[in-house]
Amino acid sequence: MHDLGLLDPFPRIRLMQGLTPIQRLYRLEQVLGDRLRGVSVWAKRDDLMELGGGGNKLRKLEFLIGQAKDEGCDTIVAVGGVQSNFARLAAAACARTGLACELVLAQMVPRDSTIYQDNGNVLLDRLFGARVHILAKGEDPVAFANDRSAEISAAGRKAFMATLGGSMPVGCLGYVDCAFEVAMQSARMAVKFDEIVIPNGSGGMHAGLAAGMVIAGGDPSRIRAYTVLSPKEAAVSATVDKVNAVLALLSKEARVDAADLTISGGQLGGGYGIPTPAMVEAVRITGQSEGLLLDPVYGGKAFAGLLSDIEEGVIASGSKILFVMTGGSPGLYAYADALESN
DSSP states (O other): OOOTTTTTTSOOOOOSOSOOOEEEOHHHHHHHGGGGTTOEEEEEETTOOSSTTOBTHHHHHHHHHHHHHHTTOOEEEEEEETTOHHHHHHHHHHHHHTOEEEEEEEOOSSOOOHHHHHSTHHHHHHHTTOEEEEOOTTOOHHHHHHHHHHHHHHTTOOEEEEOGGGOSHHHHHHHHHHHHHHHHHHHHHTOOOSEEEEEESSSHHHHHHHHHHHHTTOOGGGEEEEESSSOHHHHHHHHHHHHHHHHHHTTOOOOOOGGGOEEEOTTOTTSTTOOOHHHHHHHHHHHHHHOOOOOTTTHHHHHHHHHHHHHTTSSOTTOEEEEEEOBOTHHHHHTHHHHHHO
């Protein structure tokens, strides 16, 4: 199924307990009925992790914190948007592993309400003990993080800088591992998923899954992604580069190009973190049919894309779909005004 021990050379700090479950969404299928055109939907519950409210970024952080510890770092400096799920989980992971954490949060979304700036993930960042730097609009978060890392070094400590979403090649290894995990669970369940549906933000999850699928001899185009951060062309280009960087990191000769990836720009709407009516509907449908929480920035838009592509026949009738629930539900509280007004 995959190369045994492929990831063993990389330092890793375990932050999750075992596999995350795959569950069929029977009630959603019942409620939507003919609208699904015979498509069956399962959810890979990467929101169900014990640490920090759960979410897909913990897979990346196992390897990022492993590398930081291996390099003798005592502080993680993580970069993200104000409501970054990666930042929240970096703070929680640092609390668990005894590292100091500084979060550099940029104004990536045009939402300046108090509920957005102080609630949701930001509230949890502080509860987990992180030092939070919320930048003014237009400030460069990477430059700020570099300056902070230099100050930390000057004080006799050592910082590890984790850039946007933790989507550095070593962080993507968490989703190489997840690709192997899904293949194993699929075999145990005797269910062959026709497509795996995900959001594409910083592209690290997509890159890891695609690289893992390539290594396992599968077709990475079966991963259907919806960009939530960049326009389609930029998302494709960035993700191709990341997949190939991961394959190179693993000393694999295989490479991918744009034709090997399936990325849709149809759910981006006004841009990153900007609500769309389709996202709000997807969040409500999933909540009201299954009691499951999709986040408004990533999963909500990806699930909206899944429903749209089923209805328009882009996804073949009768397909078996695995939707990766990436977590991020604390973001719902930061978007309460948008969710209530639509």
